[in-house]
Amino acid sequence: MSADATPVRKPSAVWAFALVPIALLGVLIAYLVITGGGLRELSGPPVEQVKVTRVTLPSEGLVRLQVVNDGPQSVTISQVLVDDAFWAFTASPSTNVPRFGRVTIDVPYPWVEGDAHHLQLLSSIGTVFKAEIPVAQRTPQPNRDLFWQFGLVGLYVGLIPIALGMLWYPWMRHLNANAINFILSLTVGLLIFLAIGTWLDALEFAAELPAFWQGVPAVALVALLSFGVLLALGTRRNGEEPSPLGVSTRIAVGIGLHNLGEGLAIGAAFALGEAALGTFLILGFTLHNITEGVGIAAPLVKKNPGWRAFVLLALIAGGPAIFGTWLGGFAFNPVLATVFLAVGVGAIAQVVWEVGGMVVRASRHAGLPNATWLNLAGVTAGVVIMYVTAFLVKF
Missing domain, CATH: 2.60.40.1890 (PCu(A)C copper chaperone)
Structure with missing residues (x-):
């Protein structure tokens, strides 16, 4: 056997080397728990929370x-x-x-x-x-009439305005390449605003969680994880471009998670007795969400997937608002709300990446630089539109 030869160890011996640090760490933790680290006399009065x-x-x-x-x-x-x-x-x-x-x-x-x-x-x-x-009012109890009323509110806020926004699709199909690129850039702006808004909503719900949930770090980690998973799932081999319907579906999923948060806010407002706020949120979100239908339809201007696909996309994007209204009104759970919205942040960010790639590829195909004044104008217009319509909700 040469001096340079690596000795062969049995698998059990290899695992023993991995388990030794864990065993020693367990002994250390047991010591700290039993003795308080030797500083029990400095522990002070009990801490209650x-x-x-x-x-x-x-x-x-x-x-x-x-x-x-x-x-x-x-x-x-x-x-x-x-x-x-x-x-x-x-x-x-x-x-x-x-x-x-x-x-x-x-x-x-x-x-x-x-x-x-x-x-x-x-x-x-x-x-x-x-x-x-804040305002004493009997908490809504689940019953058939209220179930349908909350469902209709979610329908008005989520599904109908998104479907109305999709009605611009036939008009968009007659636009030239530059105009289509502008609308795709506008979609990026819409999604950037939604990502920021969903992030802030997630942080607001996270602030209501008990301290051991570590709300803010949890939001960041869940958002990053969902972004990474969706990015990996969306990766194509050999430079193959993503299908337009696939891009629109992912946009609808991200918007749907955002609209879930809107439904939660409306349902919770009525559950807390703030009916005036709830009604105002309905009006504001309805106007705010009509632009989301444009963003979902924009990637499909070159290939019509058929009316059934549009119905499904509207349900994916608008349906969660109905579920959110039920959840917020009858059984609000801040943990689930925080997780759903954090996933929404990651999903929207991944779609921004994907639609942004479509804009870049279209610019290169036209012999233009990646960032053009037209693209910048589209992104800015998308952000401004969402900001102005959201102003009605925050007013």
């Missing part, structure tokens, strides 16, 4: 709070104040909330419709956790 994730009014004279313990140790809820007065309450499963545990607190309080009420939870060591009811 509780998050009131949702306040509902399921019936007359009843206030219900959903509470999560996102602190480092268990918390015992000993007292409840409503409008600075102590009130009896029941907690299920217990007034003691373990770390990462959840509890439902029912307070028999004669709330007044239309009034604001302030809630405080006191722990056994006197820590105060606050919540509020």
